[in-house]
Amino acid sequence: MTEWNVDRAAVALRRAEDHRADRGPITAEWPDLDLETAYRVQDEVLRRKAAEGRRVVGVKLGLTSAPKQERMGIDSPLTAWLTDDMPLPPGAPLRVDGLIHPRVEPEIVFVMGERLAGPGVTAASALAAVARVGAGLEVIDSRYTDFKFALPDVVADNASSARYLVGDLWRDPAELDLAAEPCRLDIDGEEVDSATGAAVQGHPAEALALAANTLARRGIAIEPGWIVLTGGLTDAVFAVPGRTITAAFANLGEVTLHCR
Numbered sequence: 001m002t003e004w005n006v007d008r009a010a011v012a013l014r015r016a017e018d019h020r021a022d023r024g025p026i027t028a029e030w031p032d033l034d035l036e037t038a039y040r041v042q043d044e045v046l047r048r049k050a051a052e053g054r055r056v057v058g059v060k061l062g063l064t065s066a067p068k069q070e071r072m073g074i075d076s077p078l079t080a081w082l083t084d085d086m087p088l089p090p091g092a093p094l095r096v097d098g099l100i101h102p103r104v105e106p107e108i109v110f111v112m113g114e115r116l117a118g119p120g121v122t123a124a125s126a127l128a129a130v131a132r133v134g135a136g137l138e139v140i141d142s143r144y145t146d147f148k149f150a151l152p153d154v155v156a157d158n159a160s161s162a163r164y165l166v167g168d169l170w171r172d173p174a175e176l177d178l179a180a181e182p183c184r185l186d187i188d189g190e191e192v193d194s195a196t197g198a199a200v201q202g203h204p205a206e207a208l209a210l211a212a213n214t215l216a217r218r219g220i221a222i223e224p225g226w227i228v229l230t231g232g233l234t235d236a237v238f239a240v241p242g243r244t245i246t247a248a249f250a251n252l253g254e255v256t257l258h259c260r
């Protein structure tokens, strides 16, 4: 039986990702894994990736909307790292067999203009630090079998992060009502779901403030130039070879992913 600790959990998660081999939740074997320790595992996974040459390009939020929380059975948002191996170049297909069981979800994406450090960040002060806002699709790929996990598991697993794709229309957030911003999710041109920006914590800037205040507990600030994925607006859909998945926003443009 494994004697679990932060290093061993990080090794197990790196192995699952590298070998595209899903595994059972760590909490099944390490029931005492608490949130604080789970974030230490997340940071240790990042440290190991950095040692392999990966660089942080931003942060993401997970489980910020009701559809996501209900699907995953967890009602608490979390933060995770985005690294430079995750962005998909525009138009590049997603190779489904390069991942375990990828799912895709539409998100509102911020590019930071100024440093944002909690505690005490509000939606207004968060939005003031944003340079641009745009459309995104996140590809999640839990390292746990059937996406079944408890909150500490998914925190340790960097919130299922795998890839993301952003659109090419970037707007000044001051010119838009992001809570009212409509988003349609299409598979092969057929609408399968829809939401507005309010799905994410009432307003995507609330999610950004939450990220800044949560990261501040670990002494981390959100840096200028970082990308922030604010969380899936709708439930995620499976990336199946041959599928085309589009997030179509009213004012943020469209972003399309072709699955191979």
Ligand code: OOG
Binding pocket: 061, 062, 063, 064, 065, 068, 072, 105, 138, 140, 142, 147, 154, 159, 160, 161, 230, 231, 232
């Ligand atoms: C966890 C990651 C959630 C989001 O946007 O809510 C996430 C998962 O659903 O596997 O990225």
Ligand code: MG
Binding pocket: 060, 061, 062, 105, 107, 138, 140, 229, 231, 232
């Ligand atoms: Mg997401």
